[in-house]
Amino acid sequence: MSTRGGVTLRYGALVVMAVTVLLPFVGIVLAALHSPGAQISGLSIPDQWSWQNFALAWERGNFTNLMRSSVLIAFCVVPLAVVLAVLAAFGLTVLKVWGNRTLSAGFVLGLTLPVELVVVALYFNLREVGLTNSYIGIILAEAALFMPFGVYWMQTHFSSVPDELVEAARIDGARDLVVLLRVLLPISWPAITTLSVLYFMWSWNQFLLVLVMMQDPDRRTAPSGLGLFVGQYSTDIPLLAAASLIVIAPIVIVYLTFQRSFVNGISQGAIKG
Amino acid sequence: MAPDMAAPVSPRRAAPARGGDGIAAGRAARPPGGRRRARGWLYVLPALAVYLGFAIWPALNTLRLSFLTWDGILPPSWAGLENYVKIFQDQALYEAVLHSLVLIVFFSLIPVAAGLLMTGLLLGKVRRGMTFFRVVFFLPQVLPLVAVGITWRWLYSEDGVVNQLLGLAGLGSFTRAWLGDYHLALIALGLIGTWTMSGLCMMLFLAGAQKIDPSLYEAASLEGAGSYRQFRHVTLPGVRKEITIAGVITTIAALASFDLVFVTTNGGPAGQTNVPALLVYRLAFNEGDIGGASALAVLLTVIVVAIVSTIRYVTRDKS
Structure with a gap:
């Protein structure tokens, strides 16, 4: 086939796939703009654009509380998990503490553990110490679940740093913490940013853990609140569509803003695995 | 060790x-x-404490609970392997395991193929719009699955978009409430997984393809290899490692899927889309069968580890 024909064909196929990916979004946005309670059949332009579904969904779904919980949990989990992962990777890869290979393998093992294995006993363990129905329990549990990837990711990054850089600082008499803060951190921001963005996404989207650990409906996160909202308003499509868009919006904004970090995280993080 | x-x-x-x-x-x-x-241990200790306390310790406890009969309130009693035996005797339970294996086709095999196709189409000749397509294809992967599920529930409904498009294509006789169809609900559910996972595979393959030495393409081109043969003989071997990783990640997602099933079908119709994760949740937190739920969670983990190990073994570097 001729080159030009080939290129046209490529673009044709790509556009078809892009439409397949985007069509559900178009559908749900159009659905959200119909008047509340309307019966919608397929993709259809509403007779009149109605924005009130968003306000209605926000109020009925109690999204002020849900969003506050989501933000609170994510803003605690991300710094906590990132700092712990950076420190641990520094100890394992740069300081090479005794047992570092066994420990690294132990963290990597966690990458294949399904949440389901952890969540059953975790609920009963935390119930004993009064940490169910509490933000602290969820924050620590999420940090623990995300730890294997974070430690692995920062280890991969630190092992790509030339040894000479660390050794030079050591000869100048720098202590461990100074090496980390003055030498390694300044060149690690891209890796840390990527990790933070991925952690934010995982924390925001976490569903099963929150569903199990948090019974108080006022303190659930946006996705878990949405999961129960469906049960209550299963036939009101415009309202459900608006509620879904409310939950989707923050993560889409973060994605489009940090698009590069997402790409780097997904692609480089997995290379050595 | x-x-x-x-x-x-x-x-x-x-x-x-x-x-x-x-x-x-x-x-x-x-x-x-x-x-x-x-x-240096001082640096490792905090992460290790959180990981051991909130992931490994509960995981081991779930293993312990799987040998007990417990309703979560009264004192537990020893059950031995009874909970495991029950999984194979109870039709709903072992069918759930089978369903999750079917989902691997839709969450893993088809997305890997689709990801390779996207990669092939995006490599080389496409200059304009490369970033746009990449951003769009990856988008479903970042969304909360609950919202994805709600969206598709409506798309698949009786007067949803899927049926509308079938009608337009003159296939009106095939329309139905897809997620309520006894035979097709699981496949319909699986295709939602295909929609979310393909972009992830593409992103991994593109990253791998960027590391391929450009001179290999030039050499192939000089030998008269067309786009397809270049893809087949240069790109494909170059991203083998990424194919393994994509296979592992998507397989885990298929076997452990919960969010999507919970909001779309909740296991129905008539248990046709029950998956292990859903039953673990139901047994433990609705029916008070902690032992049964734990045994199923342990079995699920064993299957995940077995399949992931198999993928790694089959695609290992033989050289």
Whole structure:
């Protein structure tokens, strides 16, 4: 086939796939703009654009509380998990503490553990110490679940740093913490940013853990609140569509803003695995 | 595990008696010395404590609970392997396991193929719009699955978009409430997984393809290889490692899927889309069968580890 024909064909196929990916979004946005309670059949332009579904969904779904919980949990989990992962990777890869290979393998093992294995006993363990129905329990549990990837990711990054850089600082008499803060951190921001963005996404989207650990409906996160909202308003499509868009919006904004970090995280993080 | 444990011990012991330095340096091939390596533990400890306390300890406890009969309130009693035997005797339970294996086709195999197709189409000749397509294809992967599920529930409904498009294509006789169809609900559910996972596979493959030496393409081009043969003989071998990773990640997602099923079908119709994760949740938190739920969670983990190991073994680097 001729080159030009080939290129046209490529673009044709790509556009078809892009439409397949985007069509559900178009559908749900159009659905959200119909008047509340309307019966919608397929993709259809509403007779009149109605924005009130968003306000209605926000109020009925109690999204002020849900969003506050989501933000609170994510803003605690991300710094906590990132700092712990950076420190641990520094100890394992740069300081090479005794047992570092066994420990690294132990963290990597966690990458294949399904949440389901952890969540059953975790609920009963935390119930004993009064940490169910509490933000602290969820924050620590999420940090623990995300730890294997974070430690692995920062280890991969630190092992790509030339040894000479660390050794030079050591000869100048720098202590461990100074090496980390003055030498390694300044060149690690891209890796840390990527990790933070991925952690934010995982924390925001976490569903099963929150569903199990948090019974108080006022303190659930946006996705878990949405999961129960469906049960209550299963036939009101415009309202459900608006509620879904409310939950989707923050993560889409973060994605489009940090698009590069997402790409780097997904692609480089997995290379050595 | 044993050799790893043995090696680091000797430099640590050698440190206080300075005379041992020669051995320590020879063993560790690094000068830091024992005190530093011991002090380094302070850096690892916080992460390790959180990981052990909130992931490994509960995981081991779930294993313990799987050998007990417990309703979550009264004192538990020893059950031995009874909970495991029940999984194979109870049709709903073992069918759920089978369903999750079917989902691998839609969450893993088809997305890997679709990802390869996207990669092939995006490599080389496409200059304009590359970023746009990449951003769009990856988008479903970042969304909360609950919202994805709600969206598709409506798309699949009786007067949803899927049926509308079938009608437009003159296939009106095939329309139905897809997620309520006894035979097709699982496939319909699986295709939602295909929609979310394909972009992830593409992103991994593109990253792998960027590391391929451009001179390989030039050489192939000089030998008269067209786009397809270049893809087949240069790109495909170059991203083999990424195919393994994509296979592993998507397989875990398929076997452990919960969010999507919970909001779309909740296991129905008539248990046709039950998956292990859903039953673990139901048994533990609705029906008070903690032992059964734990046994199913353990079995699920065993299956995940077995399949992931198989994928790694089959696609390992033979050279």
